[in-house]
Amino acid sequence: MESFKPIDDSGIQKWSNANIENLYRRNKRFAEEVRKLIYKYTDKLVKIHGRDFKLKFMNFCGTHEWTTVHYGIRSLLPENVELVAGPGCPVCITPSFLIEHAIKLSLEGVRVYTFGDAFKLRAVKPVKDVRSLAEAKASGGNVTVVYSFLDALKDSYNYAKESLFLAIGFETTAPGYAIPLVNRLIPKNMYLLPALRLTPPAAEYAIMEAKKRSMPSIDGIIAPGHVSSITGAKPWDVVSRKLGIPAVISGFEPLDLLLSILELLRMILKGEVGVKVEYRRVVSWNGNVESLNAINTAFEVVDSPWRGIGFIDESGLEIRGVYSNYDSFKIFSLDKPSRISWRDDSLSGCKCTEVILGLAKPTECKLFLNGCSPSKPFGPCMVSSEGTCSIWARFGGYLNLKR
Amino acid sequence: MNKITLAHGAGGKETAELLEDIIFSRVKNELKKVKGGLGIDHPDDSALIPIGNGKFLVVSTDSYTVSPIFFPGGDIGKLAVCGSINDVLVMGGLPIAMLDTIVVEEGFPIETLKRIIDSIVEVLTAENVALIGGDFKVVPNGQIDKIFISTTGIGISEKPIVDLNIQPGNRIIVSGCLGEHGATIMALQHGLSVDVLKSDVKPLTGLFKPLMEHFPNAVKAAGDPTRGGLSMLLNNWARLSGNLIYIDESKVPLREPVRKYSEMLGVDPLHLASEGVAVLAVDEDVAEEVLEFIKSLGFHDAAIIGDVRRDEKFQGLVVSLSEIGGLRILEPPTGEIVPRIC
Numbered sequence: 014m015e016s017f018k019p020i021d022d023s024g025i026q027k028w029s030n031a032n033i034e035n036l037y038r039r040n041k042r043f044a045e046e047v048r049k050l051i052y053k054y055t056d057k058l059v060k061i062h063g064r065d066f067k068l069k070f071m072n073f074c075g076t077h078e079w080t081t082v083h084y085g086i087r088s089l090l091p092e093n094v095e096l097v098a099g100p101g102c103p104v105c106i107t108p109s110f111l112i113e114h115a116i117k118l119s120l121e122g123v124r125v126y127t128f129g130d131a132f133k134l135r136a137v138k139p140v141k142d143v144r145s146l147a148e149a150k151a152s153g154g155n156v157t158v159v160y161s162f163l164d165a166l167k168d169s170y171n172y173a174k175e176s177l178f179l180a181i182g183f184e185t186t187a188p189g190y191a192i193p194l195v196n197r198l199i200p201k202n203m204y205l206l207p208a209l210r211l212t213p214p215a216a217e218y219a220i221m222e223a224k225k226r227s228m229p230s231i232d233g234i235i236a237p238g239h240v241s242s243i244t245g246a247k248p249w250d251v252v253s254r255k256l257g258i259p260a261v262i263s264g265f266e267p268l269d270l271l272l273s274i275l276e277l278l279r280m281i282l283k284g285e286v287g288v289k290v291e292y293r294r295v296v297s298w299n300g301n302v303e304s305l306n307a308i309n310t311a312f313e314v315v316d317s318p319w320r321g322i323g324f325i326d327e328s329g330l331e332i333r334g335v336y337s338n339y340d341s342f343k344i345f346s347l348d349k350p351s352r353i354s355w356r357d358d359s360l361s362g363c364k365c366t367e368v369i370l371g372l373a374k375p376t377e378c379k380l381f382l383n384g385c386s387p388s389k390p391f392g393p394c395m396v397s398s399e400g401t402c403s404i405w406a407r408f409g410g411y412l413n414l415k416r
Numbered sequence: 417m418n419k420i421t422l423a424h425g426a427g428g429k430e431t432a433e434l435l436e437d438i439i440f441s442r443v444k445n446e447l448k449k450v451k452g453g454l455g456i457d458h459p460d461d462s463a464l465i466p467i468g469n470g471k472f473l474v475v476s477t478d479s480y481t482v483s484p485i486f487f488p489g490g491d492i493g494k495l496a497v498c499g500s501i502n503d504v505l506v507m508g509g510l511p512i513a514m515l516d517t518i519v520v521e522e523g524f525p526i527e528t529l530k531r532i533i534d535s536i537v538e539v540l541t542a543e544n545v546a547l548i549g550g551d552f553k554v555v556p557n558g559q560i561d562k563i564f565i566s567t568t569g570i571g572i573s574e575k576p577i578v579d580l581n582i583q584p585g586n587r588i589i590v591s592g593c594l595g596e597h598g599a600t601i602m603a604l605q606h607g608l609s610v611d612v613l614k615s616d617v618k619p620l621t622g623l624f625k626p627l628m629e630h631f632p633n634a635v636k637a638a639g640d641p642t643r644g645g646l647s648m649l650l651n652n653w654a655r656l657s658g659n660l661i662y663i664d665e666s667k668v669p670l671r672e673p674v675r676k677y678s679e680m681l682g683v684d685p686l687h688l689a690s691e692g693v694a695v696l697a698v699d700e701d702v703a704e705e706v707l708e709f710i711k712s713l714g715f716h717d718a719a720i721i722g723d724v725r726r727d728e729k730f731q732g733l734v735v736s737l738s739e740i741g742g743l744r745i746l747e748p749p750t751g752e753i754v755p756r757i758c
């Protein structure tokens with residue numbers, strides 16, 4: 014019989030001492046001060062460059078986009094400052110061929126572990142009429158949704174038969190796979206299908222792509238806080254200096270973002286490039302050395318394909334030869350496209366690629382909330398809760414409100 | 417092939433669309449209500465049937481499938497009775513009677529069933545509501561999960577509160593902290609410890625009876641934010657009336673543990689169910705007075721959280737002022753939020 018303890022008020026007391034939140038989230042007064050400064054700096058820039066002067070800042074993390082939409086950050090900014098979401102959602106950029114491999118193996122009886130987000134991700138080419146791991150499961154495929162890699166490890170250990178983990182993620186997630194690999198904590202019957210990608214090369218690619226297509230340039234980088242907690246600030250300094258635009262590594266509370274935008278404006282006003290860390294409570298210059306060592310031991314950096322985009326130089330991680338007994342590509346002799354054999358894996362009619370690269374807004378896609386919605390997603394950016402389309406649809410980011 | 421998904425039962429967008437598509441659109445208009453009353457022509461918390469002398473019979477039905485069936489603050493029995501009582505109350509009705517249907521899985525312990533019935537009877541006794549009928553069925557082991565309960569609440573109203581009457585200028589009042597029930601069930605379903613959470617399930621008679629006596633004309637619309645939470649309720653009101661509803665999120669009463677658990681599990685607390693909170697649209701001239709009165713009834717966390725506005729550009733939408741002063745559209749929840757919550 015279920016029984017419960019009575020409410021413990023001391024616990025509630027403890028909860029309410031959340032100082033970070035009071036400072037960075039529930040702080041309208043501070044937000045108003047920062048907003049005034051943002052307007053002041055923008056006015057200064059307008060005086061120098063004229064009224065039509067526009068600035069575009071790009072974020073590279075789904076959670077930054079969530080904070081932006083959820084707290085109405087865009088409504089607090091001057092007309093001259095635009096925030097756009099860049100490639101910041103790992104599920105959105107996972108190439109279709111990896112999903113197709115996972116579907117095929119699940120239908121052949123290999124237990125495929127996946128996070129919930131990738132469960133509904135649509136493949137471009139159906140495998141035996143099956144287009145997603147969710148459909149594979151409905152058709153009798155062996156698919157298990159897990160909340161963490163650890164849950165999968167435990168389950169696979171008990172399962173003791175061939176199983177595979179669809180290892181999607183950016184730098185933040187990579188140590189979670191690297192540390193168990195290096196320490197040989199993964200059961201012998203479990204293999205990884207890595208879809209691990211690196212953020213700074215994608216940021217560089219997205220910003221260069223805007224230039225190539227003669228789109229308005231990106232003038233500042235809002236760099237991802239949690240990726241940087243692993244990589245450190247250094248890689249963003251390299252990107253910033255190479256592209257000649259400032260970068261600020263931001264935390265995820267609304268005031269973190271406002272402060273980062275303010276800092277970018279200040280840097281532009283002073284003509285500074287390089288990286289500044291707003292998220293100092295978590296991010297250091299050198300990053301998490303232990304995690305980085307594990308990543309370097311387990312994986313090597315390779316040129317990798319991104320969904321809808323194609324190959325980006327040195328933008329992915331592959332399992333090193335010494336750990337090949339955990340590598341699904343080796344164990345199941347899976348095909349891996351090369352730059353030459355790569356075929357575009359965008360879904361027809363879907364503007365996800367442009368949305369991911371910050372070249373289009375979700376509202377510029379004909380399918381947005383018109384055949385593609387959070388309950389019936391079509392494109393990858395609507396599938397993942399970190400996808401820009403999903404965030405705009407669920408939290409009303411599609412209307413331009415100004416205070 | 418199109419199949420029913422959990423999202424269809426989450427009380428959000430998908431539920432509304434499915435009901436319109438497969439039920440409402442297939443019933444003749446004149447059969448969507450009893451003449452002179454209110455029914456699925458404008459779905460509200462209860463239906464109204466005129467019974468003469470300007471009075472109405474208020475009828476509401478609901479089914480309950482919560483997992484787990486016992487939770488801090490209540491159980492499926494209390495939830496079922498309170499749910500139907502509240503649906504009658506928010507319609508401006510005074511509950512007088514109830515019917516219940518219980519479907520139990522073979523093998524269910526009779527002791528456990530007794531405990532559930534005890535809580536049903538306890539609420540009915542305290543509320544002085546008669547149990548006038550029902551049904552009891554057993555299905556073979558494995559064909560349902562433990563127990564489903566359906567209740568029909570019946571009340572009388574002299575002055576029904578119909579949500580269609582919401583007007584620009586009305587202030588939005590909530591009677592207490594939101595999302596308590598939803599957060600509790602969600603945490604339990606994730607196997608998390610819920611020492612600091614408790615369902616708010618309770619009848620709202622202590623609020624509505626005195627409120628209707630003291631301010632018979634002030635309340636223009638009323639609802640209880642169950643499935644889909646405050647967000648769903650306000651979106652329904654906005655859509656129904658073609659107005660903009662504006663809320664100040666920093667005014668929305670939320671307890672810290674509800675905030676924390678929601679954040680941890682990635683759910684907007686404004687999408688989470690309450691089972692003992694009323695949301696009211698109140699005449700602006702008396703809104704402050706009504707609020708003080710509600711507080712004096714023991715609803716200390718009650719607050720004015722926003723208002724109804726006429727806005728050509730943002731008709732039918734809910735706009736929220738965030739805690740840092742930004743604006744966003746408050747979307748109705750979509751997808752499965754928390755399955756089997758009530």
